[in-house]
Amino acid sequence: MRSTTVSAILLLTTAAAASGQRSAREIIDHVDRIMRGESSYGVATMEVVTENWERSMTMEVWSLGADHALIRITAPRKEEGMATLRAEDEIWNYLPRVDRTIKIPASMMMGAWMGSHFTNDDLVKESRLIEDYEIAISHDGDRDGATVWEFTLVPKPEAPVVWGRIEYQVRQDDMMPTWARYYDEDGNLVRTMTFSDFRVLGGRLVPAVMELIPEDKPAERTLVRYTELEFDIDIDESFFSLRALRSGGR
């Protein structure tokens, strides 16, 4: 999960490091590199509220570069040990109850990840914003009492993405993102992600809380809260293999 949400965050937050002279794309690219780190490890809880149920999960998240991530659920008991591996374009889930891994087919990439409002596609695409979108600064100045940048991301013509447009707001004083809004191809707002609880984790200032709210069901939400983050840990690609997925990621 972290890989999805964080990547968006990272893009924005890194903008802080960039000078106003640079293009929006350069800012976001720079942010992405700094914030992703070469690798990372984190612990997060995810609360999902739907019309029909509420639940909370705790998970560990590892990432390496832009293409590899492993998420392992540690609580509650029913899901303990379930894991998701993202390697390049592929998503695999490990199901401890039956001790099997299954690959998510392309047709199910828009399906919900672990019952949350995030999709499997989010896990893959979050790290690709610079490749897939044309990025422009749409606003540079005051907004509700804070000095912010607002970026508009429009997909490149051939980009295999689902959004028609993404908008981000980043505070200029501390380079923290405040929200991201996702629009469909008709220009309708589909979901909003808001960032909060900015704090230093793993030596970097990050928003510890990300909340995703679908526009069509404002009473529903998925909230991810990082309690631990480490960057540039000692980890390599072999960690992100199917064998490792099955063995427990350690």
Add this chain to the structure above:
Amino acid sequence: MRAGPWWRIGWRNLGRNRRRTLITMGGLAFGYLAVVLLVAWMEGLTAEMIDSATGTLSGQLQVHDLEYRPERKVYDTIGGRDGADVEALVSEVAADPLVEAAAPRVYAGGLVSSGEATTAGLLMGIDPDLESRVSKILNAVVDGRPPQAGSNDIVIGSEMARQLAVGIGDEVILVVAAADGSMGNDLYTVAGIFSSGLAELDASYALLSLVSLQFLMALEPSRVHEIAASVNDPWLAPDAADRIAARLGADALGIEVEPWTRLRPEMLDYAQLARAWNGVIIFIVFAIAIFGVANTMLMATYERRREIAVMLALGTTPFAVVRSVLAEALCLGAISIAIGATLTLPLMLWFSNAPPSLSWLYGDFTMLGALIRPVLRVEWNPGMWFWSGVALLITTVVAALYPAARAARIPPADTLSGL
């Protein structure tokens, strides 16, 4: 034929050129046969479509929670979150005199996976004993057997089996988003493979025991999404649905009882369109026939113009001449109907008892999601026999109006003087 000389004259005139009369009658009789058979065949096609669409899986009527359609969320089980007394509801539905059987069902969307292959599947939890009396899907199991109640058996479509590269006895993994938000997952054994001929069904449906899917979905045994029922005559399903809804007090329970005509309005529209086309067929065939009959009658009256001139000269009223010509046409039409019906009956008996296979012409095809077999299936429609006959009589009378009017206006003196 009490009706006096004009009828007799008309009747006898038919015999004056028997070959021409017979040829005309043959044409009309063939028109009658063509209309009745074409309509019977079109109705057979419609009936085949409805039988297939409602009989393969869905049943002729279904009971749902009011909230269930059209989104079909897993939470909207009959009776809402609390569920319902499923057994009592099923037997209530089955108790309707028009209903043959009723069966409860649970639906879920999920992933079906084997090895590296994973596909999205529509999982359907069924009661195997009841289901076999409601739909034909279990009859379509071509390999293996239906799922046993309470087991981890799964029966999948032939196309899904091909995509997953699994056979009887192989393991598949199911992953579903359960009703409590958790990720239900378990191992199942492929007990059977069905081949319905409908691509969508064969590629995406998987049948398992009701109890087993409820457990996977974290649904109580009292929670089902649907009760499907079979009704012998699909056209009576709306009556049965309304009666069941009234007896159950459906509105108070928050459930709906819907026949296929309301669940699949596009299919009803098609059936009604096909019916409207029956009228068009009758119109076209008999519009062509009108010209044949008019030609015959014109010839007949032209040949007889001297005789008609004599009649007129002797004081016959022009109206009486018209009557004799119309009587002739009516007799022609009546005999044509008799011949047509006599020819049609054995053909219809043949087609309805042993529908000829048209597989040399075309294979199975699907229409509106229904499988149509390549057979010349016909439906009996007594009304169509009657109305085709009426149309034929009207045709002959209308066709005779102009020749009759011409005959009535023959100038006696000029005609008799040889002009």
